[in-house]
Amino acid sequence: MASKRHDSPAFVFQRDGVDYLKLCVDVSLYFVGTPLEHADGILDFYEQSLAVIQKDIVQYETGTMSRPRQVKNDTFDLLSSWVRNPRSKQDMMQLRLDNSTTADSAADRAFQFVYFDFYKAGALRLVLPADFVRASATPLVDLGRKLARKLVFSSGLGGYSLSWNQLGDFAGEAKAVIAPLSMRHPGVDIPDLAGDIEVVANGIKCINWLTFLDKRYVDRLGGIEELRSTLGKDVTVHPLPKGTVIQAGERPGLGDVNRRERLPLYRKVGSVLAGLRADGHMSFIPSAVDEDEATQKWLARFDK
Secondary structure: EEEEEOOOEEEEEEEEEEEEEEEEEEEEEEEEEOOOOOOHHHHHHHHEEEEEEEHHHOOEEEEOOOOOOOOOOOOOHHHHHHHOOOOOOOOOOEEEEEEOOOOOOOOOOOOEEEEEEOOOOOEEEEEHHHHHHOOOOOHHHHHHHHOOOOOOOOEEEEEEEEEEEOOOOHHHHHHHHHHHHHHHHHHHOOOOHHHOOOOOOOOOOOOOOEEEEEEHHHOOOOOOOHHHHOOOOOEEEEEEOEEEEEOOOOOOOOHHOOOOOOHHHHHHHHHHHHHHHHOOOOOOOOOOHHHHHHHHHOOOOOOO
């Protein structure tokens, strides 16, 4: 039987004793170009991620696997062998490392890499427990800035997000929960890296508590000082070696439309960055009526 356990603010959805959907925090960065072109930045993000989560990692999966497998001695060398090899001609590269206790359970410590050669674009994601920001959110800001120090990213997100096993037996249950949850809690990102990288060359996915922008986007908004002036003192704009990260308030928020908690700082950032959002994102918010309409509505949730 499915149930929802509240560990405020971390909520976990269970079925038959398996945690199949969890709230987490994450940092996701998108890049445009080939892995070889971005090898230094990709591996810097990866090595920093491993420094935080490697001791907890128990399983991995690649794009050619139908189920996760237990990590081996050489598992952690896979990504380096892919991105450093100039003769690597893989049309698709996918690697996920996580701490899931079973093949079907959701992880709260994970690393994910996705690249599609057709789009010449990719993404990296570090997942951590929601408790990572319980005492203070400053460590997540500091970590996000470090993860972005060498990568020539195009955009990115950080804050509350969801984790579920998309290859697990309870993936259907997770997707059924995501639609109403996403509409109620606008501060929770719904990750869709494979879909995101189809459009990241044309614009950003949306915004979250942390929103990463490359210099090209900052210049479109008038430059960093103009951006700071427009967003006001309650929104922090941090300079980065390869761009900027916008922080919408001291702490990430879930939001709750049922309680009229609408995350005004997120909305301020969203309204300023609305013109940067990419068009044509594939549908990923389940809906009994119209998945594309539900997805576009969710992506635009902070536009006004």
